[in-house]
Amino acid sequence: MSKSTIQIGILALQGDVLEHELMMNAVLANKGIDSKILWVRRPEQLDSLDGLIIPGGESTVMSRLVSEMRFGHKLAAKIQERVQKGMAVFGTCAGAILISKASKDQVVKDFSQALLELMDIEVIRNRYGRQRDSFERPLTIERLGNEPFPGVFIRAPIITSVGKKVEILAKDAGGIYAVKQGKLLATTFHPELTDDTRFHELFLEMILND
Amino acid sequence: MKEMFPERAYMKKGEIKQIDKDAFERIRGTNRVKRGFARMTKGGVIMDVTSVEQAHIAEDAGAVAVMVLDKLPIDVRRAGGVARPASIPIIKEILDTVTIPVMAKCRIGHTYEAKVLQETGADCIDESEVLTPADEWRHIWKWDFVTPFVCGALDLGSALRRIEEGAAMIRTKGEPGTGNVAEAIRHIRLVNDGIREIKAHYKANDTQQLMAKAREMKVSYEIVVETAALGRLPVVNFAAGGISTPADAAEMMLLGCDGIFVGSGIFKSEDPLQRASAIVLATAYWDSPEVVYEAQEMVNEQKAMLGLTGPEMKFSMQERGADS
Structure with a gap:
């Protein structure tokens, strides 16, 4: 992948889009790559993308907006098509739920939602309970070096099982927190x-090392 | 690294931390976690509900959260008397049946009511002028809670006062239960104008004038500088109070709001599911007029809430509460 043509987008229907944009732009600038993040709301915007970030937010809202007919704009099929053609995807929290193969809810047992089904992982939503149980804790992630990573878990899901092709980046007795599968990356x-x-x-490395 | 993301610096201030003594060393109730929760609702619509049925409709329509109250604002006006929070069993039932965040309203200054709501497990507490204020002098000291708070504001000063009391999220007060978006627009414009003014002083390095503004708004000099440097409120800022149509929602987003609260507008209309879905669509796609047009097409003006104006309104909610 040539550094000069790289284009990364963020699914900008709902959630903390700006926070991802600021961070990704800083990373691009730091690597000397002259490219700005695109806010993606329409299917045709996906055509030019090498990577898509699906931000944190409410997964039910995002899944309705990308996949349900009454919201008109069928982004889901287009995202799936682009991933087949090699687009990388990074999902955080709600984004991780959205790219999973299957999701359950911790409290509401008969809950179901439309997912993008890109990554061979299963998640349980709201695993830790409600907002008052949201927390921060440092995580050890070997892939990222010795310095612990500051984990911010907000009404977070947990990854309960992964397929054979999935590389686990962070886990402990409590569950799985970060995974990678080919050009797909997810954190809870x-x-x-x-x-x-x-x-x-x-x-960015995953996109560049294509 | 810190200079790279100045809007994240505040997250370390004045926070209450609860460290769980299990093997995982979890720290709960930090600013990052409380204000981060609000950040996850950006671009979404939070809908007022009074029953489990309404909560289901809201979730189905794509609400990013529901706000539980005993009566919708328009009914609060009609009923008169003292307006208090929703019954605990209703809040509990809604908490058990929807997967999206559940917020609940408490009276301004009623610390214990907020403690009770925190015990229910509600994800966020709205210290709200829709209910009858309990303390005429003070708001709740919100730093003491693990649960995040949202508070109403009608100009920059009131927004910053609430943030300095620990609010993790701000919304315009607007004028609830009227079906009239004019007051919400006025309030967001006052917030924006206030920020523009202090930003100009900050750019001109006019420390004395920034100090004068801090005194005028009865807030600390630090938060004035922080807000001026960011060029926006340091917490998420939603629109509320009188939003009833998809175009109303898009207008508030155009004016720089991060998301939308809809109160009586949905469940006092005759087409709640349709209208709620349309407002969600218009909020997500606010910068695409052709999509907001589609959303506006989904609702029928004849089925809209009639709303209240003039003497029918009985009283103004936006002026309630100490130091409003």
Whole structure:
């Protein structure tokens, strides 16, 4: 992949889009890449993308807006098509739920939602309970070096099982927090709410090492 | 690194931390987690509901959260008397049946009511002028809570006062239950104009004038500088109070709001699911007039909430609360 033509977008229907934009732009600038992030709301915008970030937010809202006919704009099919053609995807929290193969809810057992089904992982939504149980904790992530990564978990899901092709980046007795499968990257926490750019750097690396 | 993301610096200030003594060393109730929660609702619509049925409709329509209250604002006006929070069993039932965040309103200055709502597990507490204020002098000291708070504001000063009391999220007050978006527009314009003014002083390095503004607004010099440097409020800022149509929602987004609260507008209309979905669509696609047009096409003006004006309104909610 040539550095000069790289284009990364963020699915900008709902959630913390700006936080991802600021961080990814900083990473691009730091690597000397002259490219700005695109806010993606329409299918045709996906055509030029090498990578798509699906931000944190409410996964039910995003899944309705990308896949349901009454909201008119069928982004889901287009995202799936672009991933088949090699577009990289980075999902955080709600984004991780959206790219998973299957999701359940911790409280509401008969809950179901439309997913993009890109990554061979299963998640449980709201695994830790409600907002008052949201938390921060440092995570050890070998792939990113010795310095612990500041984990910010907000009404976070957890990854319960992964397929054979999925590389686990962070896990402990509590569950799986970060995974990578080919050109897909997912975290159940929010790197974009911290000052640590290592996950965004990893995502850029995944795009560049094509 | 810190200079790279100045809008994240505040997250370390004045926070309450609760460290769980399990093996995972989780820290709850930090600013990052409370204000981060609000950030996750950006671009979404938070809908007022009074029952489980309404909460289901809201979730189905794509609401980013629901706000539980005993009566919709228009009914609060009609009923008169003292307006208090929703019944606990209703809040609990809604918490158990929807997967999106559940917020609940408490009275301005009623610290214990907020503590009770925190116990229910509500994801966010709205210290709201829609209910009858309980303390005429003070708002709740919101730093003491693990649960994030949202508060109403009608200009920059009131927004910054609430943030300095610990609010993790701000919304315009508007004039709830009227179906009239004019007051919400007035309030966001006052916030924006206020920010523009201090930003100009900041750019001109006019420390004395920034100090004068801090005194005028009865807030700290630090938060004035922080806001001026950011060029926006340091927390998420939603629109509320009188939004009833998809175009109303898009207008508020155009004016720089991060998202939308809809109160009586949805469940006092005759087409709630349709209208709620249309407002969600218009909020997500606010900068595409052709999509807002589609959203506006989904609703029928004849089925819209009639709303209240003039003497029918009985009283103004936006003026309620200490130091409003």
